[in-house]
Amino acid sequence: MTTDRLQRFRDRLALPLIAAPMFLVSGVELMVAACGSGVIGSFPTANCRSTGQLDEWFAEIETRLRRHEDQAGRKAAPLCPNLIVHRSNARLEQDLAVLLRHKPEIVITSVGSPAAVLKPLHDAGALVLADVASIRHAERAAEAGADGLVLLTAGAGGQTGWLNPFAFVRAVRAFYDGIIVLAGGISDGRALHAAEVLGCDLGYMGTKFIATHESMADDRYKRMLVDSSADDILLTTAFTGLQTSMLKPSIIAAGLDPDDLPARGAIDIAGDIDVAAREKRPKRWRDIWSGGHSTSGVTDVLGVEDLVARTAAEYRKGSALRPQHG
Template sequence: MTAPLPSNGSCSSHPALHTELCDLFGVRHPIVQTGMGWVSGPELTAATAEAGGLGILASATLSPEETRTAIRAVRERTAAPFGVNMRGDAADVTERAEILVREGVKVASFALAPTEKVIRRLKDAGLIVVPSVGARRHAEKVAAWGADAVVVQGGEGGGHTGSVPTSILLPQVVDAVDLPVIAAGGFHDGRGLVAALAQGAAGIAMGTRFLLTSDSTVPDRVKREYLQRGVTDTVVTTVLDGVPQRVLRTELVDRLLESGRLSRAARSLKHAVAFQRMSHIPWRDIVREGLAMRRSHGLDWSQVLMAANTPMMLRASMVDGRTDLGTLASGQVAGLIDDLPSCAELIDRIVTEADAVLTRLTVVPSDAGKAMNARVR
């Protein structure tokens, strides 16, 4: 395993909150902010890192040069450790990995598992490698390849997700691999952190909860859209890119669900052209990624074309604030969130609540203690 980074201090007054994740990442609290495209920019990443969690910069929607610039922008804002998230199936993942190495990034995070070769290259350069998975077999695979930790997202999570709930998937993966497991999907408070630790996790990762903070650059009108929703106001659909994805149910999503494949394909082609012009990613690389998706997910060509929807439709909402034109990736936990704290306020709140819960659970009431002593005698 990669040598741990120096710790920035204890996670909390309760020893159970200083997990192996704190030592591995060199952070104060076992809390990770996930790498969300168009959301996890330098501002949110740095704010999370400054608050003692692990902030992760999203790079899948950035060009290599933009990724390099964003990494430096994070470093201008904080000296704390942070990570960068990449797509494991990206055609230029090797080039992007080298950027992380040259820029001195400490944690490489992956949406979809990278190859063993990429993992080995990053580890040899001293990076901590953390893939995200949604099934036990995937966790076992990346563990065998040398991953240092793994994020396990249950079906409650937002964006691309599986069908197994976190409460079932988490202990299954914990029992299957011998490396730190980070629980994702459905977490937003200290009670959830304690529950994850009780099931064997070394910490939690949150996306929707960090999106809904004052440090997030997502437009206020979009945040308000999330805050007014309930726990049943999301839907998992394959119409966006051929892979199950959890989003808020909006009028746009309803129209897409009702539209035919031909009209969705036409929309996707338009978005593919727009994304290529904006990102400057060569068409050959886009085609290679499409072929990789077709192989790994068993998609047909119309579904591969639909995959071009995701970057541009997320940008329309998360950057431009156009909820009528863009989709809103969201975990079900959005229905439990009703405020927009700063990252510092949020993490402090979670740790304080977790500390109180653990203290309550480990302190035996005096009457119960007397009764127990009487039974012992």
């Protein structure tokens, strides 16, 4: 496992963990709490209504983290924006310009090759991690020069991959010596330690951060995660056109049958003639919520600091385990 690229901020991490970037969930409060607690805080730039608001978010987070560092006497973990690099992102160039001004230490790219943004981000001093859902995507991102790969495996929330994490990590590690981040099913500190043993440098934790006081998620969403288990996660293409992990109870609450969903990508895409009727339709992410297989590990709604402390204790216990033979 290669860790030298992370060496510059390893002493600022309470855990080798990224609070995963989640659409309409990861905001200023969650970033400040995660980074201040020693976890890399990541948020989609698309969570900001405009490039101007993205600039404002950066300024506020940076100011509050400096204040936290002064009080705590230690540097916070890095802030890590998540940039969609697909041509469908009309704000790509403008958002990239904001990132280059604020010089984040890490950037995660999504939905496509990071090739077009690698040089400017590298020139600004950022490590670039590309999320990938297949071996071929991993090979292409590695060839482009990504510093790290986020492996979207079976069990991750939102739009996800289908590969088994054991097989995916080992296949990628066979040809790639950069940073590997495992996304999918990390529900506690022991699982995080297992990801390291498997060959990863960092893990993603998303679902459990949804159910924190600081997340932007609806309180009903947080409670639904507490009340649900992995059996309540449905992998479907109905809402985005891509394989997406969604909470069955939210689908039912929206008046839909999880066992009889419309065709691929049909929900919330075809327009209604009646504007008022269209507005009342259930919308993905806003009314129909996502979760990963780690939903089974969500037992209560916590503050981020408490979640990180609990995860760190589990991680230490997992690290102390030794294989038993005989």
